[in-house]
Amino acid sequence: MTINNNQFIEVPRTDPAKLSSGTRVQNFAEIYGTYDGFIAGQQAGRCLDCANPYCKWQCPVTNHIPEWLRLVREGKLFEAADLSNATNSFPEFCGRVCPQDRLCEGACTLNEDYGAVTIGSIEKFITDEAFRQGWRPKINHRPDLSGHRVAIIGAGPAGLACADVLAKNSVAVDVFDKYPEIGGLLTFGIPAFKLEKDIVKIRRKVMEDMGVKFHLNTLVGRDIEFSEILNKYSAVFLALGTYKAINGGLESGKGVYQALDFLNSSMSLRGILSDDQIVNNVNGANVIVLGGGDTAMDCVRTAIRQGARSVTCVYRRDEANMPGSRKEVANAREEGIKFLFNRQPLEIIYDEDMIAGVRVVQTRLGAPDANGRQRPETVPGSDEILQADRVIIAFGFDPNPPEWFKDYNIELLASGLVKTGVYGIPQQTTNPKVFAGGDMVRGSDLVVTAIYDGRRAGEGIMQKLLAEAKIAV
Ligand code: FAD
Ligand code: SF4
Numbered sequence: 001m002t003i004n005n006n007q008f009i010e011v012p013r014t015d016p017a018k019l020s021s022g023t024r025v026q027n028f029a030e031i032y033g034t035y036d037g038f039i040a041g042q043q044a045g046r047c048l049d050c051a052n053p054y055c056k057w058q059c060p061v062t063n064h065i066p067e068w069l070r071l072v073r074e075g076k077l078f079e080a081a082d083l084s085n086a087t088n089s090f091p092e093f094c095g096r097v098c099p100q101d102r103l104c105e106g107a108c109t110l111n112e113d114y115g116a117v118t119i120g121s122i123e124k125f126i127t128d129e130a131f132r133q134g135w136r137p138k139i140n141h142r143p144d145l146s147g148h149r150v151a152i153i154g155a156g157p158a159g160l161a162c163a164d165v166l167a168k169n170s171v172a173v174d175v176f177d178k179y180p181e182i183g184g185l186l187t188f189g190i191p192a193f194k195l196e197k198d199i200v201k202i203r204r205k206v207m208e209d210m211g212v213k214f215h216l217n218t219l220v221g222r223d224i225e226f227s228e229i230l231n232k233y234s235a236v237f238l239a240l241g242t243y244k245a246i247n248g249g250l251e252s253g254k255g256v257y258q259a260l261d262f263l264n265s266s267m268s269l270r271g272i273l274s275d276d277q278i279v280n281n282v283n284g285a286n287v288i289v290l291g292g293g294d295t296a297m298d299c300v301r302t303a304i305r306q307g308a309r310s311v312t313c314v315y316r317r318d319e320a321n322m323p324g325s326r327k328e329v330a331n332a333r334e335e336g337i338k339f340l341f342n343r344q345p346l347e348i349i350y351d352e353d354m355i356a357g358v359r360v361v362q363t364r365l366g367a368p369d370a371n372g373r374q375r376p377e378t379v380p381g382s383d384e385i386l387q388a389d390r391v392i393i394a395f396g397f398d399p400n401p402p403e404w405f406k407d408y409n410i411e412l413l414a415s416g417l418v419k420t421g422v423y424g425i426p427q428q429t430t431n432p433k434v435f436a437g438g439d440m441v442r443g444s445d446l447v448v449t450a451i452y453d454g455r456r457a458g459e460g461i462m463q464k465l466l467a468e469a470k471i472a473v
Pocket of ligand 2: 123
């Protein structure tokens, strides 16, 4: 194959086709299409193959991006899938939900002047298409590890990534989750218009074929005691997430929803929840969503799909300081969402027992906080009432570690996050047999960072099991 050094100029950056905003607000279908092999090869050929690939260093799982782009350009799909899945357990999820604009694509040399290589879309193409053509992950047959059985609690991206690493290395894995389907927030959080639930189900089948056993509808601490798990397995990985909704001191009443409750009763979950669990809370209503992160963007876009009359996102900083992905903010705008920046909610106003609006005060950005982000300060006397019939609170989540951790010497930090790494093995907690990762260790973060933690935990567990085997010999 001849290499065209000017392809990045001659072939413009082209994202996969996107449904028109008028069509997509009618349903919960994924809004981006996929490439065919020809377009994927053309787009991959735009890569400059930089000597120092910044995209790779900016990717939390340090994907071999230029190398798999080259394989796609050469039409070597299965080799690209082998390489892509070697560093990322779930490229088909990350290609869809990573905030590429502030990770790999934001670091691409072409980003400023020519448009970054469409790394995320090519990454999702590789595994989607490879699965479709029959490619499957390779199992590394390891007699030294095959006698072990590991329990994983939580089937979100962290738990699944740990299961993937262990199963690929011949360790038997049981994954427990309280929900009826795997995926954690991939399924019960992120709406289908960003990630179709069938994509998660395809991966579930692949993992089951690799020998991973899922025990769903099983809440550890109620349906099965942790002590039973600890006694039965060689090691345990905890990946329970963070679920204590922050409500910012606002009073919850009729017509006020917490973000996850709202998202998880939505038509996005048709086929996973029963029809009577699915409700349409905001049809015909004027909706205010409070918050400016990914969760808030998912709420505004879900509300408009439920037929809300108007949807306004109210955020206390300015647009430049919104934590949500730029791509998702742009998609929300196209779908008719209004944004009101520099407004801090003070209280929800009721008329009898129904919501009448939200009292807000204007803000301006002051001195930076401990994380370097400018702190919003309220402007005295600038209160106003924004009319609304429904309010959705999307301020994020605090840790909610179960009470039973203390019975097993699993120590927490003052924040409630799980302490790890004290004995030098990645992701190991203060109980040497127990590992932890994902949001419950780092706080609410990203799918790709949860995958990173899960993979490191899998490697840490293998390191521990091998060291113990040596001592026993
Ligand atoms: P989770 O995904 O939360 O999984 C934890 C699992 O543990 C759950 O399935 C839960 O049922 C299970 N569990 C908990 N306790 C028990 C128990 N006692 N017994 C059995 N099972 C238990 N990140 C992105 O990168 N891109 C996005 O676009 C994005 N959008 C998001 C949208 C929303 C609405 C939210 C809330 C988050 C979003 N995130 C996004 C963040 C991302 O989803 C999380 O960072 C990631 O899922 C964390 O993975 P995890 O495996 O640590 O936990
Ligand atoms: Fe980019 Fe995320 Fe894929 Fe890494 S995992 S290459 S950051 S889309």
